[in-house]
Amino acid sequence: xxxxxxxxxxxxxxxxxxxxxxxxxxxxxxxxxxxxxxxxxxxxxxxxxxxxxxxxxxxxxxxxxxxxxxxxxxxxxxxxxxxxxxxxxxxxxxxxxxxxxxxxxxxxxxxxxxxxxxxxxxxxxxxxxxxxxxxxxxxxxxxxxxxxxxxxxxxxxxxxxxxxxxxxxxxxxxxxxxxxxxxxxxxxxxxxxxxxxxxxxxxxxxxxxxxxxxxxxxxxxxxxxxxxxxxxxxxxxxxxxxxxxxxxxxxxxxxxxxxxxxxxxxxxxxxxxxxxxxx
Amino acid sequence: xxxxxxxxxxxxxxxxxxxxxxxxxxxxxxxxxxxxxxxxxxxxxxxxxxxxxxxxxxxxxxxxxxxxxxxxxxxxxxxxxxxxxxxxxxxxxxxxxxxxxxxxxxxxxxxxxxxxxxxxxxxxxxxxxxxxxxxxxxxxxxxxxxxxxxxxxxxxxxxxxxxxxxxxxxxxxxxxxxxxxxxxxxxxxxxxxxxxxxxxxxxxxxxxxxxxxxxxxxxxxxxxxxxxxxxxxxxxxxxxxxxxxxxxxxxxxxxxxxxxxxxxxxxxxxxxxxxxxxx
Numbered sequence: 001x002x003x004x005x006x007x008x009x010x011x012x013x014x015x016x017x018x019x020x021x022x023x024x025x026x027x028x029x030x031x032x033x034x035x036x037x038x039x040x041x042x043x044x045x046x047x048x049x050x051x052x053x054x055x056x057x058x059x060x061x062x063x064x065x066x067x068x069x070x071x072x073x074x075x076x077x078x079x080x081x082x083x084x085x086x087x088x089x090x091x092x093x094x095x096x097x098x099x100x101x102x103x104x105x106x107x108x109x110x111x112x113x114x115x116x117x118x119x120x121x122x123x124x125x126x127x128x129x130x131x132x133x134x135x136x137x138x139x140x141x142x143x144x145x146x147x148x149x150x151x152x153x154x155x156x157x158x159x160x161x162x163x164x165x166x167x168x169x170x171x172x173x174x175x176x177x178x179x180x181x182x183x184x185x186x187x188x189x190x191x192x193x194x195x196x197x198x199x200x201x202x203x204x205x206x207x208x209x210x211x212x213x214x215x216x217x218x219x220x221x222x223x224x225x226x227x228x229x230x231x232x233x234x235x236x237x238x239x240x241x242x243x244x245x246x247x248x249x250x251x252x253x254x255x256x257x258x259x260x261x262x263x264x265x266x267x268x269x270x271x272x273x274x275x276x277x278x279x
Numbered sequence: 280x281x282x283x284x285x286x287x288x289x290x291x292x293x294x295x296x297x298x299x300x301x302x303x304x305x306x307x308x309x310x311x312x313x314x315x316x317x318x319x320x321x322x323x324x325x326x327x328x329x330x331x332x333x334x335x336x337x338x339x340x341x342x343x344x345x346x347x348x349x350x351x352x353x354x355x356x357x358x359x360x361x362x363x364x365x366x367x368x369x370x371x372x373x374x375x376x377x378x379x380x381x382x383x384x385x386x387x388x389x390x391x392x393x394x395x396x397x398x399x400x401x402x403x404x405x406x407x408x409x410x411x412x413x414x415x416x417x418x419x420x421x422x423x424x425x426x427x428x429x430x431x432x433x434x435x436x437x438x439x440x441x442x443x444x445x446x447x448x449x450x451x452x453x454x455x456x457x458x459x460x461x462x463x464x465x466x467x468x469x470x471x472x473x474x475x476x477x478x479x480x481x482x483x484x485x486x487x488x489x490x491x492x493x494x495x496x497x498x499x500x501x502x503x504x505x506x507x508x509x510x511x512x513x514x515x516x517x518x519x520x521x522x523x524x525x526x527x528x529x530x531x532x533x534x535x536x537x538x539x540x541x542x543x544x545x546x547x548x549x550x551x552x553x554x555x556x557x558x
Contacts, residue, residue, distance in 0.1 A: 010511045117487045166485070179474050180486040184493035186529060187466045192547045194522045195458050204554055206339050206416050206445070207459040208396045213495040214463035215551055220546035226540045233538035240530050243473045244523065250465060251519050259512030268471045269501035272494055275483055 003027050004153065007061030009054050009076060011042050013120060014130025015067030016089050019096055021161050023047035024130050026059040032057045035126075041125045055081055063087035063153055065114075069224050070231050077111075084108025087150045089157065091116055093177065094232040095141045095170040102143040110150025113141030113170060115177070116163060121219040134162035141170045178235035185225055186240060188218040282306050283432065286340030288333050288355060290321050292399060293370050293447055294346030295407030300440050302326035303409050311336040320404045334360055342366035342432055344393075348503050349373055349510050356380040356390075363387025368436065370395055372456065372507040374420045374449040379502060381422040389429025392420030392449060394456070400498040413441035420449045457514035463517060467497040468544045546554075 006022060007030035008015045015031075020040075021083040022029045031048040033039050041050050050060070058064055066073045070092040078101065082088065092098050095113045100263045102111035118136045120127060138158035142151070158165035168176075192215050195203050217225075229236050253260045285301060287294045294310075298321075301308045310327040312318050321330050333342035337343055337359045345352045349371040357380065361367065367390040371377050373416045374392045381390035399406060417437035421430070437444035447455075471494050474482050487547070496504075508515050532539045 096461055117485050119487055119489060120405060124293065136487065139485065163478065176479070176482055176485060179477060180482050180490045183473065184470055184489050186526070187470060188493055188551075189541075189544060189547050190522055190525045190529065192464060192551050193465055193525050193543065194443045194462065194518065196547065196550055197525075198458060200455070203455055203459050206396050206418065206455060207554075207556070208398060210398060210463050210496045211459045213492045214467055216492040217489045218548060218551040226544055230538050233533045237530055237534050239473065240526065240533070242476060244471055244526060244530065246469045246472050246476070247465070247519065247523055247526075250469065251516055251523065254508070254512045254519070256303065256514050259509050261509055262468075264472065265501045265505055266323070267466060268468050268475065269497060269499065271475055272471050272497040277485075277491065279493070 004031065004062050004156075005049075005060070006063045006065055006157070007032065007052075007057040008065045008067055009033070009057060010068035010072070011038050011067065011125045011128075012067065012108065013123045013125075013127050013132070014116065015065065016042075016125040017130060017132040018065060018067065018091075018157075018161060019047055019067060020128050020130035021133070022046075025160060027160070030057050030061050038125050045125075058082065058086070061086075063089065064156075065157075066090040066092070069227050070098065071227050073098050074101045077105060082106055082109045086110065087153045088106075088112070088145075089114045089150075089154050092254075093181070093228040095139075097174045097231055099141055099143045099170040102145050105145050109145055110147035110153075111143050111145040112150050112154040113143060113173075114154060114158075115139040115141070115173065116158075118163075119220075121216060123221050123224075130162065133158075136163050137166045138163035140165050140167045140216055141173055142167065174232050175235050175238075178232055178239045181233060182229050182236045183239040185217050185220070185229065186236065187243070188215045191215050192218045282310065283435075284328075284339070285342045285348055286311065286331075286336040287344045288312070288336060289345065289347035290317050290407075291346065292402045292404075292406050292411070293395065294344065295321075295404040296409060297344060297346065297370075297406050297436075297440060298326055298409040299324075299366070299409035300412070304438070304439060308450050309336050309340050310336060317404050324404075337361065337365070341367075342368065342436075344436075345369040345371070347371075348506055349377065350381045350506050352377050353380045353396070356384060357459070361385055361388045365389065366426075366432045367424075368429075368433050372460070373511040374418075374452045376510055378420055378422045378449040381424050382523050384424050388431075389426035390422050390424040390425055391429050391433040392422060392452075393433060394418040394452065395421070395437075395440065396443075398499075400495060402500050402503075410441065412437075414446045414459075415442050417442035418452055419444050420452055421444045421446065421507065422449075429445065453511050454514050454517075457511055457518045461508050461511060461515045462518040462522060464508065466522070467494045470494050471497045480520045 011033040290312040
């Protein structure tokens with residue numbers, strides 16, 4: 001039996017890493033990207049069976065992975081020539097809007113929302129890494145178009161990537177990533193903004209590993225991250241308001257005379273130290 | 280001429296790393312630590328000429344490095360048998376209180392405030408690394424007891440560590456580190472607190488590298504960091520209030536209908552990407 005043929009639209013860090021991984025396992029992969037330079041890099045890499053335009057890729061692939069920024073995913077779901085029996089999976093960082101758009105696909109298309117929990121500040125096809133997803137959760141979100149075959153293919157893909165498939169509802173997903181992904185992005189950007197607003201270039205000279213790590217995600221593509229956060233604004237605001245309440249309480253403690261420290265700090269440090277993936 | 284003999288009180292990550300570096304260059308080093316197990320490790324390491332109690336170390340060393348937590352530095356400055364001609368340098372993370380305490384040393388003692396801008400979440404003598412300071416700024420702060428010899432010895436030590444000596448006033452120092460070191464610690468702890476307060480253990484399961492990096496400093500020793508932040512509370516509060524104003528403005532933008540993104544995000548991302556030591 002011929003192996004299942006995936007096609008990937010969007011050959012950045014995520015799409016490129018999936019392609020590399022599948023190709024390394026001898027599986028056929030088709031690719032598409034709107035950027036001519038990326039298409040050239042993809043062709044030169046030799047890992048694609050073919051690099052096509054998106055409609056031709058949809059026509060030729062049994063399963064299609066939409067690995068573009070979140071706004072483009074909705075647009076592609078609306079406009080590409082999907083056909084019954086086809087499997088569609090995306091890799092966008094928020095899921096409610098994508099899942100709603102998948103619900104409007106033609107009957108018989110099997111669609112699953114996806115979000116591999118792996119990332120880097122680097123981006124683009126040249127940063128792709130077949131081992132990017134190893135050991136990481138690959139979040140899978142059911143839609144009104146999720147067929148048994150689509151669910152099985154999505155899980156199989158997650159395992160081919162070395163990841164752990166983990167099913168959850170779109171609402172749960174978007175709430176959870178607001179806390180562990182979008183809120184850290186907002187605070188990292190705010191730290192950069194605060195240091196920048198001092199107007200003191202010496203701060204960048206003396207800043208050490210603590211500032212570097214705390215602001216690392218601020219180096220991510222701001223257009224891509226901005227789109228993600230705007231698509232999840234209600235949940236990001238809820239998380240941000242909780243964070244503001246915590247910081248305001250701590251400010252009051254530090255502003256007291258004499259200054260006092262938040263009594264929960266030792267417990268929080270222990271929680272962070274006890275986190276197995278934290279090192 | 281016999282080489283200058285440094286003695287180090289406090290053999291944790293910082294003191295231990297200085298000791299390793301000096302010993303590797305064939306220089307004599309004395310050590311002291313209040314913890315019996317650390318003293319044993321120090322003796323077993325073979326890098327110390329001798330491991331003594333603090334008064335005996337002060338009597339035997341030409342230069343003394345106080346590498347204890349900030350509260351203990353003040354106590355040691357007040358109580359040890361300092362003698363004229365001796366050089367004293369500390370490595371504490373805030374400088375106004377230490378510099379004030381150095382001003383009360385006996386006449387003729389040459390004292391310089393110091394702060395090597397290097398750190399790790401790991402701690403203790405076993406985490407010491409002779410290359411910890413390489414290429415990093417070693418901040419030096421003048422005191423009313425800074426003699427020409429003490430200044431020259433402090434600069435020489437910084438260079439022996441592979442670091443760049445950089446002089447600044449205590450007030451400038453404490454303001455600058457509030458922004459680039461203490462504020463990132465407070466926000467990292469607040470991110471941990473916010474995630475913990477959701478009561479949802481699944482968040483720790485799916486959290487990826489963004490959350491890991493943003494909260495890495497939260498794994499630092501909370502007693503040590505708490506003491507540092509309390510000793511600099513006024514400057515930390517000023518920085519925290521600036522951060523809160525930024526976050527409140529961004530919350531308002533994200534809460535608008537439709538949500539808008541802070542227009543400065545692309546500029547901030549570019550600033551962070553352009554930071555040479557940020558990778």
